Amino acid sequence: MPSPTSSFRSASQYLTEAHPFARKPVTMKSAPVVWNIYPKRLARTGKAFFPFFAIVLGWPVAAEWWFNGKM
Numbered sequence: 001m002p003s004p005t006s007s008f009r010s011a012s013q014y015l016t017e018a019h020p021f022a023r024k025p026v027t028m029k030s031a032p033v034v035w036n037i038y039p040k041r042l043a044r045t046g047k048a049f050f051p052f053f054a055i056v057l058g059w060p061v062a063a064e065w066w067f068n069g070k071m
Helices: 004-015 037-067
Strands: none
Touching: none
């Protein structure tokens, strides 16, 4: 009959990783940053955010102009 110590040892060896997780070698260079996608993303996001916030933040000015200060 196997001893509990050996079964625990084999279980711990099964659960441990043999190599460090997500470690790159020192000789490997970092990936270059692709800078040209950021202006495109900013423009695409701005097309949605600027009109939305103009409506959300600009409705009091529009209401004041519409009612001409008569409320």
